[in-house]
Amino acid sequence: MTPLERRYALLGLALIAPTVLILTAVIVYPLLSAIYLSFFSIYTPTLAGKAVGLENYRTILSSAYFWHALWTTFVWTAGTLVLQIGFGVGMALLLNQNILFRSLARSLVLFPYFISTVVAVLVWRWLFNDLYGILNHLLIAAGVIDMPVDWLGSMPNAMVSVITVGAWKFFPFVVIAVLARLQTIPEHLYEAARIDGAGTFSRFTDVTLPQLRDVLSIVILLRIIWDFKEFDLIYLLTGGGPMDNTRTLPLIVYQQAFGLNQMGMAAAYAVAMMVVMLVFMLAYLAYSRDRSTP
Amino acid sequence: MTSRLSTVILNIVTWTLVAVIAFPLVWMVLTSLKPQSELFTIPPGFLPREVTFEHYRILLTDTPFLRYFVNSAILATSTTLLVVTVGALGAYSLVRFRYRGRETLAGLVLFTYLLPSVVLIIPLYLMMVKIGLSNTLASLVIAYTTFSLPYALWLLRSFMAGIPEDLESAALVDGASRMGAFFDVILPQALPGIISTALFTFILAWNEYLYALVLVNSDQSRPLTTGVMNMLITAFNIDWSLLMAASVMMSIPLIIIFAFLQSYLTRGFGAGGVKG
Numbered sequence: 001m002t003p004l005e006r007r008y009a010l011l012g013l014a015l016i017a018p019t020v021l022i023l024t025a026v027i028v029y030p031l032l033s034a035i036y037l038s039f040f041s042i043y044t045p046t047l048a049g050k051a052v053g054l055e056n057y058r059t060i061l062s063s064a065y066f067w068h069a070l071w072t073t074f075v076w077t078a079g080t081l082v083l084q085i086g087f088g089v090g091m092a093l094l095l096n097q098n099i100l101f102r103s104l105a106r107s108l109v110l111f112p113y114f115i116s117t118v119v120a121v122l123v124w125r126w127l128f129n130d131l132y133g134i135l136n137h138l139l140i141a142a143g144v145i146d147m148p149v150d151w152l153g154s155m156p157n158a159m160v161s162v163i164t165v166g167a168w169k170f171f172p173f174v175v176i177a178v179l180a181r182l183q184t185i186p187e188h189l190y191e192a193a194r195i196d197g198a199g200t201f202s203r204f205t206d207v208t209l210p211q212l213r214d215v216l217s218i219v220i221l222l223r224i225i226w227d228f229k230e231f232d233l234i235y236l237l238t239g240g241g242p243m244d245n246t247r248t249l250p251l252i253v254y255q256q257a258f259g260l261n262q263m264g265m266a267a268a269y270a271v272a273m274m275v276v277m278l279v280f281m282l283a284y285l286a287y288s289r290d291r292s293t294p
Numbered sequence: 295m296t297s298r299l300s301t302v303i304l305n306i307v308t309w310t311l312v313a314v315i316a317f318p319l320v321w322m323v324l325t326s327l328k329p330q331s332e333l334f335t336i337p338p339g340f341l342p343r344e345v346t347f348e349h350y351r352i353l354l355t356d357t358p359f360l361r362y363f364v365n366s367a368i369l370a371t372s373t374t375l376l377v378v379t380v381g382a383l384g385a386y387s388l389v390r391f392r393y394r395g396r397e398t399l400a401g402l403v404l405f406t407y408l409l410p411s412v413v414l415i416i417p418l419y420l421m422m423v424k425i426g427l428s429n430t431l432a433s434l435v436i437a438y439t440t441f442s443l444p445y446a447l448w449l450l451r452s453f454m455a456g457i458p459e460d461l462e463s464a465a466l467v468d469g470a471s472r473m474g475a476f477f478d479v480i481l482p483q484a485l486p487g488i489i490s491t492a493l494f495t496f497i498l499a500w501n502e503y504l505y506a507l508v509l510v511n512s513d514q515s516r517p518l519t520t521g522v523m524n525m526l527i528t529a530f531n532i533d534w535s536l537l538m539a540a541s542v543m544m545s546i547p548l549i550i551i552f553a554f555l556q557s558y559l560t561r562g563f564g565a566g567g568v569k570g
Binding site: 005013095099106111123127134228229231236263273274281284 | 301304307308309311315316318319321336337380381383387392399401402403404406409411412413417418420423436437472508518522526534538540544548551556
Protein backbone atom coordinates (compact mmCIF):
# COMPACT_ATOMS: atom_id res chain seq x y z
CA MET A 1 0.00 0.00 0.00
CA THR A 2 1.25 3.44 -0.91
CA PRO A 3 0.90 6.22 1.68
CA LEU A 4 -1.87 7.75 -0.41
CA GLU A 5 -3.81 4.48 -0.52
CA ARG A 6 -3.37 4.14 3.23
CA ARG A 7 -4.68 7.64 3.77
CA TYR A 8 -7.64 6.89 1.55
CA ALA A 9 -8.39 3.69 3.47
CA LEU A 10 -8.33 5.68 6.72
CA LEU A 11 -10.64 8.30 5.26
CA GLY A 12 -12.97 5.52 4.11
CA LEU A 13 -13.06 4.10 7.64
CA ALA A 14 -13.71 7.54 9.09
CA LEU A 15 -16.66 8.02 6.76
CA ILE A 16 -18.28 4.73 7.67
CA ALA A 17 -17.54 5.17 11.40
CA PRO A 18 -20.74 7.10 12.30
CA THR A 19 -22.83 4.39 10.64
CA VAL A 20 -20.99 1.62 12.45
CA LEU A 21 -21.27 3.41 15.80
CA ILE A 22 -25.00 4.03 15.45
CA LEU A 23 -25.76 0.53 14.21
CA THR A 24 -23.71 -0.98 17.04
CA ALA A 25 -25.62 1.05 19.62
CA VAL A 26 -29.13 0.52 18.26
CA ILE A 27 -28.89 -2.90 16.61
CA VAL A 28 -25.90 -5.04 17.58
CA TYR A 29 -26.07 -4.25 21.29
CA PRO A 30 -29.88 -4.67 21.53
CA LEU A 31 -29.72 -7.89 19.54
CA LEU A 32 -27.12 -9.45 21.83
CA SER A 33 -28.97 -8.01 24.79
CA ALA A 34 -32.22 -9.68 23.66
CA ILE A 35 -30.48 -13.04 23.55
CA TYR A 36 -28.98 -12.41 26.99
CA LEU A 37 -32.33 -11.34 28.46
CA SER A 38 -33.96 -14.52 27.19
CA PHE A 39 -32.08 -16.43 29.93
CA PHE A 40 -33.73 -14.34 32.66
CA SER A 41 -37.09 -13.99 34.25
CA ILE A 42 -37.83 -10.27 34.40
CA TYR A 43 -40.88 -8.46 35.71
CA THR A 44 -41.40 -5.48 33.38
CA PRO A 45 -42.63 -2.73 35.77
CA THR A 46 -39.80 -3.14 38.30
CA LEU A 47 -37.26 -4.71 35.93
CA ALA A 48 -36.31 -7.06 38.78
CA GLY A 49 -34.99 -10.29 37.39
CA LYS A 50 -33.22 -13.54 38.08
CA ALA A 51 -31.32 -15.92 35.85
CA VAL A 52 -33.30 -18.99 34.84
CA GLY A 53 -31.00 -20.55 32.24
CA LEU A 54 -32.85 -22.31 29.48
CA GLU A 55 -36.13 -22.42 31.41
CA ASN A 56 -37.87 -19.86 29.16
CA TYR A 57 -37.07 -21.87 26.06
CA ARG A 58 -38.18 -25.10 27.71
CA THR A 59 -41.49 -23.48 28.61
CA ILE A 60 -41.97 -22.11 25.09
CA LEU A 61 -41.16 -25.31 23.24
CA SER A 62 -43.43 -27.40 25.47
CA SER A 63 -46.38 -24.98 25.29
CA ALA A 64 -49.18 -25.45 22.79
CA TYR A 65 -49.43 -21.65 22.76
CA PHE A 66 -46.13 -21.28 20.91
CA TRP A 67 -46.85 -23.99 18.33
CA HIS A 68 -50.30 -22.60 17.72
CA ALA A 69 -48.85 -19.13 17.20
CA LEU A 70 -46.19 -20.50 14.87
CA TRP A 71 -48.91 -22.21 12.84
CA THR A 72 -50.98 -19.00 12.84
CA THR A 73 -47.95 -17.08 11.62
CA PHE A 74 -47.44 -19.57 8.79
CA VAL A 75 -51.10 -19.42 7.76
CA TRP A 76 -51.07 -15.63 7.72
CA THR A 77 -47.75 -15.44 5.86
CA ALA A 78 -48.64 -18.07 3.26
CA GLY A 79 -52.15 -16.74 2.73
CA THR A 80 -51.25 -13.12 2.28
CA LEU A 81 -48.10 -13.95 0.28
CA VAL A 82 -50.02 -15.99 -2.31
CA LEU A 83 -52.56 -13.19 -2.77
CA GLN A 84 -49.87 -10.51 -2.94
CA ILE A 85 -47.84 -12.36 -5.55
CA GLY A 86 -50.78 -13.54 -7.66
CA PHE A 87 -52.54 -10.22 -7.63
CA GLY A 88 -49.32 -8.20 -7.84
CA VAL A 89 -48.01 -10.01 -10.92
CA GLY A 90 -51.43 -9.92 -12.59
CA MET A 91 -51.82 -6.21 -11.94
CA ALA A 92 -48.27 -5.46 -13.13
CA LEU A 93 -48.98 -7.29 -16.41
CA LEU A 94 -52.18 -5.29 -16.91
CA LEU A 95 -50.53 -1.98 -16.02
CA ASN A 96 -47.76 -2.72 -18.49
CA GLN A 97 -50.31 -2.70 -21.33
CA ASN A 98 -51.41 0.37 -23.19
CA ILE A 99 -54.47 1.33 -21.22
CA LEU A 100 -56.17 4.70 -20.90
CA PHE A 101 -54.74 7.01 -18.22
CA ARG A 102 -52.06 4.47 -17.44
CA SER A 103 -50.01 6.57 -15.04
CA LEU A 104 -53.11 7.51 -13.05
CA ALA A 105 -54.02 3.82 -12.78
CA ARG A 106 -50.48 3.06 -11.60
CA SER A 107 -50.58 5.75 -8.90
CA LEU A 108 -53.94 4.58 -7.61
CA VAL A 109 -52.72 0.99 -7.38
CA LEU A 110 -49.48 1.92 -5.60
CA PHE A 111 -51.13 4.13 -3.05
CA PRO A 112 -52.14 1.55 -0.40
CA TYR A 113 -48.46 0.70 0.03
CA PHE A 114 -47.53 4.26 0.96
CA ILE A 115 -50.23 5.13 3.44
CA SER A 116 -49.69 4.34 7.10
CA THR A 117 -50.88 0.95 8.33
CA VAL A 118 -52.87 2.91 10.92
CA VAL A 119 -54.82 4.61 8.13
CA ALA A 120 -55.32 1.31 6.29
CA VAL A 121 -56.62 -0.33 9.43
CA LEU A 122 -58.97 2.52 10.33
CA VAL A 123 -60.44 2.53 6.83
CA TRP A 124 -60.91 -1.24 6.76
CA ARG A 125 -62.39 -1.37 10.22
CA TRP A 126 -64.95 1.12 9.02
CA LEU A 127 -65.61 -0.96 5.87
CA PHE A 128 -65.90 -4.08 8.03
CA ASN A 129 -68.22 -2.44 10.60
CA ASP A 130 -70.98 -4.97 11.23
CA LEU A 131 -73.90 -2.54 11.41
CA TYR A 132 -72.99 0.38 9.20
CA GLY A 133 -70.07 -0.95 7.17
CA ILE A 134 -70.41 -0.68 3.43
CA LEU A 135 -69.06 -4.19 2.87
CA ASN A 136 -71.97 -5.95 4.55
CA HIS A 137 -74.44 -3.66 2.75
CA LEU A 138 -72.96 -4.36 -0.66
CA LEU A 139 -72.85 -8.11 -0.07
CA ILE A 140 -76.43 -8.17 1.19
CA ALA A 141 -77.57 -6.05 -1.73
CA ALA A 142 -75.80 -8.43 -4.11
CA GLY A 143 -77.48 -11.38 -2.44
CA VAL A 144 -74.21 -13.02 -1.40
CA ILE A 145 -75.16 -13.03 2.29
CA ASP A 146 -78.48 -12.42 4.03
CA MET A 147 -77.18 -11.45 7.48
CA PRO A 148 -74.42 -8.96 8.33
CA VAL A 149 -71.14 -10.83 8.80
CA ASP A 150 -68.85 -10.33 11.79
CA TRP A 151 -65.62 -9.86 9.83
CA LEU A 152 -63.10 -9.48 12.64
CA GLY A 153 -64.64 -11.09 15.69
CA SER A 154 -65.13 -14.70 14.59
CA MET A 155 -63.14 -17.41 12.89
CA PRO A 156 -62.27 -18.10 10.14
CA ASN A 157 -63.48 -14.63 9.10
CA ALA A 158 -60.88 -12.81 11.17
CA MET A 159 -57.98 -14.66 9.53
CA VAL A 160 -59.47 -14.19 6.05
CA SER A 161 -59.98 -10.48 6.75
CA VAL A 162 -56.45 -9.98 8.05
CA ILE A 163 -54.99 -11.83 5.06
CA THR A 164 -57.10 -9.78 2.66
CA VAL A 165 -56.18 -6.42 4.17
CA GLY A 166 -52.53 -7.52 4.22
CA ALA A 167 -52.74 -8.38 0.54
CA TRP A 168 -54.39 -5.05 -0.26
CA LYS A 169 -51.77 -3.12 1.68
CA PHE A 170 -48.66 -4.90 0.45
CA PHE A 171 -49.33 -6.19 -3.09
CA PRO A 172 -48.26 -2.84 -4.63
CA PHE A 173 -44.69 -3.72 -3.63
CA VAL A 174 -44.90 -6.69 -5.98
CA VAL A 175 -46.42 -4.48 -8.67
CA ILE A 176 -43.56 -1.94 -8.41
CA ALA A 177 -40.85 -4.57 -8.65
CA VAL A 178 -42.44 -6.64 -11.42
CA LEU A 179 -43.51 -3.62 -13.46
CA ALA A 180 -39.99 -2.23 -13.35
CA ARG A 181 -38.62 -5.56 -14.57
CA LEU A 182 -41.25 -5.93 -17.30
CA GLN A 183 -40.18 -2.60 -18.77
CA THR A 184 -36.62 -3.83 -19.22
CA ILE A 185 -37.47 -7.02 -21.13
CA PRO A 186 -36.05 -6.42 -24.62
CA GLU A 187 -38.77 -6.16 -27.27
CA HIS A 188 -36.73 -8.30 -29.68
CA LEU A 189 -37.30 -11.36 -27.50
CA TYR A 190 -41.02 -11.02 -28.15
CA GLU A 191 -40.36 -10.36 -31.85
CA ALA A 192 -38.29 -13.52 -32.11
CA ALA A 193 -40.99 -15.54 -30.34
CA ARG A 194 -43.63 -14.10 -32.66
CA ILE A 195 -41.59 -15.02 -35.74
CA ASP A 196 -41.30 -18.53 -34.33
CA GLY A 197 -45.10 -18.61 -34.27
CA ALA A 198 -45.63 -18.30 -30.51
CA GLY A 199 -49.11 -17.14 -29.44
CA THR A 200 -49.88 -14.69 -26.66
CA PHE A 201 -49.89 -17.38 -24.02
CA SER A 202 -46.66 -19.09 -25.03
CA ARG A 203 -44.94 -15.71 -25.39
CA PHE A 204 -45.88 -15.18 -21.75
CA THR A 205 -44.64 -18.58 -20.55
CA ASP A 206 -41.53 -18.67 -22.77
CA VAL A 207 -40.37 -15.05 -22.60
CA THR A 208 -42.02 -13.13 -19.76
CA LEU A 209 -41.95 -15.70 -16.99
CA PRO A 210 -38.27 -16.72 -17.32
CA GLN A 211 -37.35 -13.03 -17.38
CA LEU A 212 -39.31 -12.45 -14.18
CA ARG A 213 -37.80 -15.39 -12.33
CA ASP A 214 -35.01 -13.47 -10.58
CA VAL A 215 -37.08 -10.54 -9.47
CA LEU A 216 -39.86 -12.85 -8.30
CA SER A 217 -37.48 -14.93 -6.17
CA ILE A 218 -36.25 -11.80 -4.42
CA VAL A 219 -39.69 -10.32 -4.00
CA ILE A 220 -41.03 -13.58 -2.57
CA LEU A 221 -38.17 -13.87 -0.07
CA LEU A 222 -38.54 -10.25 1.04
CA ARG A 223 -42.30 -10.53 1.36
CA ILE A 224 -41.99 -13.75 3.41
CA ILE A 225 -39.61 -11.98 5.81
CA TRP A 226 -41.72 -8.85 6.06
CA ASP A 227 -45.07 -10.62 6.35
CA PHE A 228 -43.70 -13.01 8.95
CA LYS A 229 -42.63 -10.14 11.18
CA GLU A 230 -45.69 -7.94 10.51
CA PHE A 231 -47.02 -6.48 13.73
CA ASP A 232 -48.99 -3.28 13.11
CA LEU A 233 -51.57 -4.58 10.70
CA ILE A 234 -52.66 -7.65 12.67
CA TYR A 235 -52.39 -6.01 16.09
CA LEU A 236 -54.51 -3.07 15.02
CA LEU A 237 -57.11 -5.07 13.09
CA THR A 238 -57.86 -7.88 15.53
CA GLY A 239 -55.44 -7.47 18.43
CA GLY A 240 -54.72 -11.18 18.01
CA GLY A 241 -58.27 -12.31 18.58
CA PRO A 242 -60.71 -13.90 18.52
CA MET A 243 -59.34 -16.30 21.14
CA ASP A 244 -55.70 -15.87 20.01
CA ASN A 245 -56.62 -17.15 16.55
CA THR A 246 -54.79 -14.37 14.75
CA ARG A 247 -52.06 -13.96 17.37
CA THR A 248 -48.86 -14.35 15.37
CA LEU A 249 -45.39 -14.53 16.94
CA PRO A 250 -44.64 -10.77 16.83
CA LEU A 251 -47.89 -10.12 18.70
CA ILE A 252 -46.93 -12.66 21.35
CA VAL A 253 -43.59 -10.95 21.92
CA TYR A 254 -45.39 -7.67 22.50
CA GLN A 255 -48.05 -9.31 24.68
CA GLN A 256 -45.48 -11.08 26.86
CA ALA A 257 -43.33 -7.98 27.33
CA PHE A 258 -45.92 -5.26 27.81
CA GLY A 259 -49.19 -7.05 28.52
CA LEU A 260 -48.10 -9.90 30.79
CA ASN A 261 -44.96 -8.08 31.97
CA GLN A 262 -42.72 -11.09 31.30
CA MET A 263 -39.76 -9.42 29.66
CA GLY A 264 -37.42 -12.39 29.74
CA MET A 265 -40.07 -14.67 28.28
CA ALA A 266 -40.79 -12.08 25.58
CA ALA A 267 -37.09 -12.00 24.67
CA ALA A 268 -37.10 -15.79 24.39
CA TYR A 269 -40.13 -15.67 22.07
CA ALA A 270 -38.38 -13.00 20.01
CA VAL A 271 -35.24 -15.12 19.69
CA ALA A 272 -37.27 -18.21 18.78
CA MET A 273 -39.05 -16.20 16.12
CA MET A 274 -35.73 -14.94 14.75
CA VAL A 275 -34.43 -18.48 14.47
CA VAL A 276 -37.41 -19.43 12.30
CA MET A 277 -36.93 -16.32 10.17
CA LEU A 278 -33.20 -16.84 9.86
CA VAL A 279 -33.71 -19.45 7.13
CA PHE A 280 -35.35 -16.91 4.86
CA MET A 281 -32.99 -14.10 5.83
CA LEU A 282 -29.93 -16.19 4.98
CA ALA A 283 -31.54 -17.33 1.73
CA TYR A 284 -32.12 -13.70 0.80
CA LEU A 285 -28.56 -12.68 1.70
CA ALA A 286 -27.09 -15.58 -0.27
CA TYR A 287 -29.31 -14.79 -3.23
CA SER A 288 -28.50 -11.08 -3.35
CA ARG A 289 -24.77 -11.79 -2.97
CA ASP A 290 -24.82 -14.26 -5.87
CA ARG A 291 -26.33 -11.64 -8.08
CA SER A 292 -24.32 -8.60 -7.06
CA THR A 293 -20.92 -10.20 -7.57
CA PRO A 294 -20.61 -11.36 -11.18
CA MET B 295 -61.72 -5.50 -35.13
CA THR B 296 -60.86 -8.20 -32.63
CA SER B 297 -57.85 -6.25 -31.44
CA ARG B 298 -60.02 -3.18 -30.80
CA LEU B 299 -62.46 -5.36 -28.86
CA SER B 300 -59.66 -6.83 -26.77
CA THR B 301 -58.34 -3.33 -26.04
CA VAL B 302 -61.75 -2.32 -24.73
CA ILE B 303 -61.98 -5.45 -22.58
CA LEU B 304 -58.45 -4.89 -21.29
CA ASN B 305 -59.31 -1.33 -20.30
CA ILE B 306 -62.53 -2.36 -18.60
CA VAL B 307 -60.90 -5.20 -16.64
CA THR B 308 -57.93 -3.11 -15.56
CA TRP B 309 -59.94 -0.08 -14.53
CA THR B 310 -62.48 -2.21 -12.66
CA LEU B 311 -59.66 -3.74 -10.62
CA VAL B 312 -58.08 -0.31 -10.06
CA ALA B 313 -61.45 0.98 -8.85
CA VAL B 314 -61.81 -1.91 -6.41
CA ILE B 315 -58.30 -1.31 -5.05
CA ALA B 316 -58.83 2.43 -4.73
CA PHE B 317 -62.32 2.10 -3.26
CA PRO B 318 -61.35 1.94 0.45
CA LEU B 319 -59.41 5.20 0.14
CA VAL B 320 -62.18 6.88 -1.85
CA TRP B 321 -64.64 5.74 0.82
CA MET B 322 -62.35 7.23 3.47
CA VAL B 323 -62.51 10.66 1.80
CA LEU B 324 -66.27 10.47 1.20
CA THR B 325 -66.98 9.41 4.78
CA SER B 326 -64.91 12.29 6.14
CA LEU B 327 -67.11 14.74 4.22
CA LYS B 328 -70.48 13.36 5.32
CA PRO B 329 -72.47 14.70 8.26
CA GLN B 330 -72.61 12.17 11.08
CA SER B 331 -76.30 11.46 10.43
CA GLU B 332 -75.59 10.24 6.89
CA LEU B 333 -73.27 7.50 8.11
CA PHE B 334 -76.08 5.58 9.69
CA THR B 335 -78.62 5.59 6.89
CA ILE B 336 -79.57 2.21 5.49
CA PRO B 337 -78.63 1.66 2.74
CA PRO B 338 -75.68 4.09 2.89
CA GLY B 339 -75.50 6.67 0.11
CA PHE B 340 -72.34 6.73 -1.97
CA LEU B 341 -71.84 10.47 -2.37
CA PRO B 342 -72.51 12.80 0.56
CA ARG B 343 -75.93 14.46 0.18
CA GLU B 344 -74.48 17.41 1.98
CA VAL B 345 -70.73 18.08 2.05
CA THR B 346 -69.39 19.21 5.42
CA PHE B 347 -65.94 20.13 6.65
CA GLU B 348 -67.17 20.09 10.23
CA HIS B 349 -65.14 16.97 11.13
CA TYR B 350 -61.93 18.61 9.96
CA ARG B 351 -62.72 21.65 12.06
CA ILE B 352 -63.41 19.52 15.15
CA LEU B 353 -60.25 17.54 14.49
CA LEU B 354 -58.07 20.64 14.39
CA THR B 355 -59.67 22.56 17.23
CA ASP B 356 -61.12 20.06 19.72
CA THR B 357 -58.61 17.18 19.61
CA PRO B 358 -54.83 16.94 20.14
CA PHE B 359 -54.51 16.05 16.43
CA LEU B 360 -52.51 19.15 15.55
CA ARG B 361 -49.96 18.42 18.26
CA TYR B 362 -49.59 14.84 17.04
CA PHE B 363 -49.14 16.21 13.54
CA VAL B 364 -46.39 18.61 14.60
CA ASN B 365 -44.72 15.81 16.60
CA SER B 366 -44.76 13.54 13.55
CA ALA B 367 -43.36 16.29 11.36
CA ILE B 368 -40.49 16.97 13.79
CA LEU B 369 -39.85 13.27 14.27
CA ALA B 370 -39.84 12.32 10.58
CA THR B 371 -37.76 15.35 9.59
CA SER B 372 -35.09 14.80 12.26
CA THR B 373 -34.89 11.10 11.48
CA THR B 374 -34.53 11.84 7.77
CA LEU B 375 -31.83 14.50 8.24
CA LEU B 376 -29.81 12.29 10.59
CA VAL B 377 -30.12 9.16 8.53
CA VAL B 378 -29.44 10.72 5.13
CA THR B 379 -26.37 12.61 6.38
CA VAL B 380 -24.83 9.60 8.07
CA GLY B 381 -25.99 7.31 5.28
CA ALA B 382 -24.55 9.43 2.46
CA LEU B 383 -21.08 9.43 4.05
CA GLY B 384 -21.32 5.72 4.78
CA ALA B 385 -22.52 4.86 1.30
CA TYR B 386 -19.70 6.89 -0.26
CA SER B 387 -17.26 4.94 1.87
CA LEU B 388 -18.76 1.57 0.90
CA VAL B 389 -18.76 2.38 -2.79
CA ARG B 390 -15.46 4.21 -3.35
CA PHE B 391 -12.96 3.16 -0.71
CA ARG B 392 -10.99 -0.04 -0.28
CA TYR B 393 -10.41 -1.44 3.20
CA ARG B 394 -10.62 -4.76 4.92
CA GLY B 395 -14.10 -5.88 6.01
CA ARG B 396 -15.92 -3.65 3.55
CA GLU B 397 -17.98 -6.40 1.91
CA THR B 398 -18.79 -7.99 5.28
CA LEU B 399 -20.00 -4.62 6.50
CA ALA B 400 -22.23 -4.19 3.47
CA GLY B 401 -23.67 -7.67 4.08
CA LEU B 402 -24.32 -6.86 7.74
CA VAL B 403 -26.16 -3.69 6.80
CA LEU B 404 -28.44 -5.70 4.55
CA PHE B 405 -28.97 -8.19 7.36
CA THR B 406 -29.95 -5.47 9.83
CA TYR B 407 -32.44 -4.19 7.27
CA LEU B 408 -34.32 -7.51 7.58
CA LEU B 409 -34.37 -7.70 11.37
CA PRO B 410 -37.80 -7.62 13.03
CA SER B 411 -38.45 -4.59 15.25
CA VAL B 412 -40.06 -6.72 17.97
CA VAL B 413 -36.69 -8.35 18.65
CA LEU B 414 -34.94 -5.03 19.19
CA ILE B 415 -37.76 -3.31 21.00
CA ILE B 416 -37.30 -4.91 24.43
CA PRO B 417 -33.62 -3.94 24.84
CA LEU B 418 -34.28 -0.53 23.25
CA TYR B 419 -37.09 0.07 25.72
CA LEU B 420 -34.78 -0.83 28.63
CA MET B 421 -32.07 1.38 27.17
CA MET B 422 -34.39 4.41 26.87
CA VAL B 423 -35.62 3.95 30.44
CA LYS B 424 -32.04 3.70 31.67
CA ILE B 425 -30.75 6.83 29.91
CA GLY B 426 -33.94 8.72 30.79
CA LEU B 427 -35.17 9.29 27.27
CA SER B 428 -38.45 7.40 27.42
CA ASN B 429 -41.50 9.45 26.43
CA THR B 430 -39.45 11.79 24.27
CA LEU B 431 -39.31 12.32 20.54
CA ALA B 432 -35.54 11.86 20.77
CA SER B 433 -36.03 8.25 21.87
CA LEU B 434 -38.08 7.67 18.73
CA VAL B 435 -35.48 9.29 16.47
CA ILE B 436 -32.90 6.91 17.93
CA ALA B 437 -35.19 3.91 17.60
CA TYR B 438 -36.13 4.82 14.02
CA THR B 439 -32.50 4.71 12.91
CA THR B 440 -32.68 0.92 13.45
CA PHE B 441 -34.70 0.47 10.29
CA SER B 442 -34.16 3.72 8.39
CA LEU B 443 -30.37 3.88 8.45
CA PRO B 444 -29.82 0.43 6.87
CA TYR B 445 -32.55 1.25 4.38
CA ALA B 446 -31.12 4.64 3.42
CA LEU B 447 -27.58 3.30 3.30
CA TRP B 448 -28.64 0.53 0.96
CA LEU B 449 -30.50 2.85 -1.41
CA LEU B 450 -27.73 5.47 -1.42
CA ARG B 451 -25.15 2.80 -2.05
CA SER B 452 -26.89 1.68 -5.23
CA PHE B 453 -27.31 5.28 -6.37
CA MET B 454 -23.65 6.15 -5.78
CA ALA B 455 -22.46 2.97 -7.43
CA GLY B 456 -24.13 4.26 -10.59
CA ILE B 457 -21.99 7.41 -10.74
CA PRO B 458 -19.10 6.97 -13.22
CA GLU B 459 -15.75 6.79 -11.43
CA ASP B 460 -14.06 8.88 -14.14
CA LEU B 461 -15.81 12.02 -12.94
CA GLU B 462 -14.23 11.70 -9.53
CA SER B 463 -10.81 10.71 -10.92
CA ALA B 464 -10.83 13.80 -13.12
CA ALA B 465 -11.47 16.03 -10.12
CA LEU B 466 -8.67 14.28 -8.20
CA VAL B 467 -6.25 14.76 -11.09
CA ASP B 468 -7.20 18.43 -11.09
CA GLY B 469 -5.96 18.57 -7.51
CA ALA B 470 -9.18 18.19 -5.52
CA SER B 471 -9.05 16.33 -2.23
CA ARG B 472 -11.21 13.24 -1.73
CA MET B 473 -13.73 15.16 0.35
CA GLY B 474 -13.57 18.06 -2.09
CA ALA B 475 -14.43 15.62 -4.88
CA PHE B 476 -17.23 14.21 -2.75
CA PHE B 477 -18.86 17.62 -2.29
CA ASP B 478 -18.21 18.90 -5.82
CA VAL B 479 -18.75 15.76 -7.88
CA ILE B 480 -20.48 12.96 -6.00
CA LEU B 481 -23.10 14.97 -4.11
CA PRO B 482 -24.45 16.89 -7.11
CA GLN B 483 -24.52 13.68 -9.16
CA ALA B 484 -26.22 11.74 -6.41
CA LEU B 485 -28.69 14.50 -5.58
CA PRO B 486 -31.76 12.92 -7.22
CA GLY B 487 -30.93 9.68 -5.40
CA ILE B 488 -30.41 11.48 -2.12
CA ILE B 489 -33.71 13.33 -2.46
CA SER B 490 -35.70 10.21 -3.18
CA THR B 491 -33.93 8.34 -0.35
CA ALA B 492 -34.86 11.21 1.96
CA LEU B 493 -38.48 11.07 0.84
CA PHE B 494 -38.67 7.30 1.33
CA THR B 495 -37.08 7.61 4.77
CA PHE B 496 -39.56 10.33 5.67
CA ILE B 497 -42.46 8.03 4.71
CA LEU B 498 -41.07 5.18 6.84
CA ALA B 499 -40.68 7.43 9.87
CA TRP B 500 -44.05 9.11 9.34
CA ASN B 501 -45.84 5.75 9.25
CA GLU B 502 -44.03 3.90 12.06
CA TYR B 503 -46.24 2.51 14.80
CA LEU B 504 -44.66 -0.14 17.06
CA TYR B 505 -41.77 1.87 18.52
CA ALA B 506 -44.09 4.81 19.09
CA LEU B 507 -46.52 2.51 20.89
CA VAL B 508 -43.87 1.16 23.26
CA LEU B 509 -41.54 4.09 23.81
CA VAL B 510 -43.91 7.04 24.10
CA ASN B 511 -46.86 7.14 26.44
CA SER B 512 -47.68 10.83 26.78
CA ASP B 513 -49.82 13.05 24.58
CA GLN B 514 -47.05 15.61 24.68
CA SER B 515 -44.77 13.62 22.40
CA ARG B 516 -47.08 11.12 20.74
CA PRO B 517 -46.80 11.02 16.94
CA LEU B 518 -49.80 10.70 14.62
CA THR B 519 -49.91 6.91 14.30
CA THR B 520 -50.35 6.11 17.97
CA GLY B 521 -52.15 9.39 18.63
CA VAL B 522 -54.91 8.73 16.12
CA MET B 523 -55.23 5.10 17.25
CA ASN B 524 -55.60 6.46 20.78
CA MET B 525 -58.49 8.60 19.61
CA LEU B 526 -60.20 5.39 18.45
CA ILE B 527 -59.50 3.41 21.60
CA THR B 528 -60.39 6.07 24.14
CA ALA B 529 -63.50 7.28 22.30
CA PHE B 530 -66.75 6.71 24.15
CA ASN B 531 -68.68 6.71 20.90
CA ILE B 532 -66.54 5.93 17.87
CA ASP B 533 -66.91 8.87 15.53
CA TRP B 534 -66.01 7.34 12.19
CA SER B 535 -66.20 10.52 10.16
CA LEU B 536 -63.77 12.16 12.55
CA LEU B 537 -61.40 9.21 12.27
CA MET B 538 -61.67 9.24 8.48
CA ALA B 539 -60.90 12.97 8.49
CA ALA B 540 -57.83 12.21 10.64
CA SER B 541 -56.80 9.47 8.19
CA VAL B 542 -57.11 11.85 5.25
CA MET B 543 -55.12 14.53 7.05
CA MET B 544 -52.30 12.21 8.01
CA SER B 545 -52.10 10.92 4.43
CA ILE B 546 -51.82 14.36 2.82
CA PRO B 547 -48.04 14.74 3.30
CA LEU B 548 -47.64 11.28 1.79
CA ILE B 549 -49.75 12.22 -1.25
CA ILE B 550 -47.50 15.22 -1.81
CA ILE B 551 -44.33 13.11 -1.49
CA PHE B 552 -45.86 10.43 -3.66
CA ALA B 553 -46.41 12.93 -6.46
CA PHE B 554 -42.67 13.68 -6.38
CA LEU B 555 -41.66 10.05 -6.27
CA GLN B 556 -44.05 8.72 -8.86
CA SER B 557 -41.74 9.14 -11.82
CA TYR B 558 -38.96 7.28 -9.99
CA LEU B 559 -41.26 4.46 -9.01
CA THR B 560 -42.70 3.78 -12.41
CA ARG B 561 -39.41 4.24 -14.24
CA GLY B 562 -37.79 1.25 -12.64
CA PHE B 563 -36.31 2.83 -9.60
CA GLY B 564 -38.34 0.39 -7.52
CA ALA B 565 -36.29 -2.47 -8.87
CA GLY B 566 -33.07 -0.78 -7.75
CA GLY B 567 -34.46 -0.62 -4.26
CA VAL B 568 -35.54 -4.24 -4.38
CA LYS B 569 -32.50 -5.63 -6.10
CA GLY B 570 -30.15 -4.19 -3.50
